[in-house]
Amino acid sequence: MILVAGGSGFIGAAAVRRLVADGEDVLVMTAHPSRSGRRIAALGARAVGGDVLDEASLAPALSGADVVVQALTFPTFPVQRPRRGYTFEAFDGRGTSRLVDAAVAVGARKFVFVSGVGASADASQAWYRAKWEGEEHLRRAAIDHVILRPSWVYGPEDRALNVFVWCSRFLPAIPVVGDGSQALQPVFVEDVARAIAQAARPGGLSGTFEIGGPDVLSMNEVLRTMLAVRGARRALLHIPRWMAKAGGAVAQLWPWPKLSPEAVEFLTEDAVADTEALRGHFDLDLTPFRVGLATYLAKGARRPGP
Numbered sequence: 001m002i003l004v005a006g007g008s009g010f011i012g013a014a015a016v017r018r019l020v021a022d023g024e025d026v027l028v029m030t031a032h033p034s035r036s037g038r039r040i041a042a043l044g045a046r047a048v049g050g051d052v053l054d055e056a057s058l059a060p061a062l063s064g065a066d067v068v069v070q071a072l073t074f075p076t077f078p079v080q081r082p083r084r085g086y087t088f089e090a091f092d093g094r095g096t097s098r099l100v101d102a103a104v105a106v107g108a109r110k111f112v113f114v115s116g117v118g119a120s121a122d123a124s125q126a127w128y129r130a131k132w133e134g135e136e137h138l139r140r141a142a143i144d145h146v147i148l149r150p151s152w153v154y155g156p157e158d159r160a161l162n163v164f165v166w167c168s169r170f171l172p173a174i175p176v177v178g179d180g181s182q183a184l185q186p187v188f189v190e191d192v193a194r195a196i197a198q199a200a201r202p203g204g205l206s207g208t209f210e211i212g213g214p215d216v217l218s219m220n221e222v223l224r225t226m227l228a229v230r231g232a233r234r235a236l237l238h239i240p241r242w243m244a245k246a247g248g249a250v251a252q253l254w255p256w257p258k259l260s261p262e263a264v265e266f267l268t269e270d271a272v273a274d275t276e277a278l279r280g281h282f283d284l285d286l287t288p289f290r291v292g293l294a295t296y297l298a299k300g301a302r303r304p305g306p
């Protein structure tokens with residue numbers, strides 16, 4: 001049985017769909033069963049309660065798992081809410097470590113961690129250091145593992161590019177924080193799901209792999225490509241970072257904030273992957289950005305099920 005922690009989320013659900021289609025028995029760990037239960041059932045998986053912030057809940061949740069996939073993050077990502085325990089450190093760092101320990105304790109044979117490009121011990125940003133902490137705990141643990149570091153993941157259910165898609169439908173111009181020159185390597189969620197499914201096979205693949213799509217584009221190019229695929233014409237309206245941060249300072253006071261000054265930093269970082277190791281070890285045909293977008297944004301395209 002493969003347990004996917006975060007299988008109700010954007011990347012996790014795509015992985016669950018892939019694994020179920022491959023005939024695997026999939027259990028999804030959720031900290032919010034009443035909210036996510038129906039979605040998990042619609043994916044063709046079973047649900048089990050478990051919360052990375054609650055150590056005692058993890059071993060019972062993972063009991064019977066051969067493979068554990070960690071694809072979770074805090075509900076207000078990328079805006080941290082320390083008072084609720086929603087921080088990169090609590091989820092990517094300590095949370096991953098707890099999940100790894102529970103996987104070892106229940107005798108799981110493999111652990112797959114969805115980390116992120118940029119993870120490093122001495123990064124200036126907390127999110128990269130927290131990912132690194134989780135990765136290091138896994139590397140030291142007595143369990144076979146694969147660490148996947150995606151760049152910028154897009155798909156019908158993402159919460160990044162779809163904000164701009166929404167803007168292109170309802171606003172006369174698309175607001176872009178900064179000058180839009182950051183380098184991105186958008187990777188289609190279906191490709192990340194395939195990589196997770198291959199990584200989850202017991203034995204076989206092992207190690208740390210960065211994953212990004214075949215195109216490296218600036219944010220401006222990403223948005224112009226999205227507009228072209230939709231057949232829409234909109235101007236890009238660049239907003240100075242200081243102005244976005246000032247807006248974020250106010251927005252972060254809301255109970256379910258969408259922006260903070262720190263999140264502005266996160267959203268305007270480069271995200272480029274070195275895919276050489278991935279290409280050497282995985283059986284993947286990485287989808288060009290325009291082709292991936294067309295599967296759900298082009299006129300007449302159908303969005304996948306739940």
Ligand SMILES: NC(=O)c1ccc[n+]([C@@H]2O[C@H](COP(=O)([O-])OP(=O)(O)OC[C@H]3O[C@@H](n4cnc5c(N)ncnc54)[C@H](OP(=O)(O)O)[C@@H]3O)[C@@H](O)[C@H]2O)c1
Nearest residue numbers: 006008009010011030031032036051052071072073116153
């Ligand atoms: N999206 C990207 O572009 C991208 C790029 C690189 C790396 N990543 C990494 O990929 C991972 C998944 O990202 P995503 O975009 O798919 O996230 P997402 O859609 O926000 O999903 C988050 C998942 O975390 C679960 N969760 C929330 N609180 C939890 C808790 N206390 N205990 C256990 N599970 C909890 C949620 O499940 P319930 O609500 O059912 O509990 C949900 O399934 C993250 O670690 C992220 O850093 C994402």
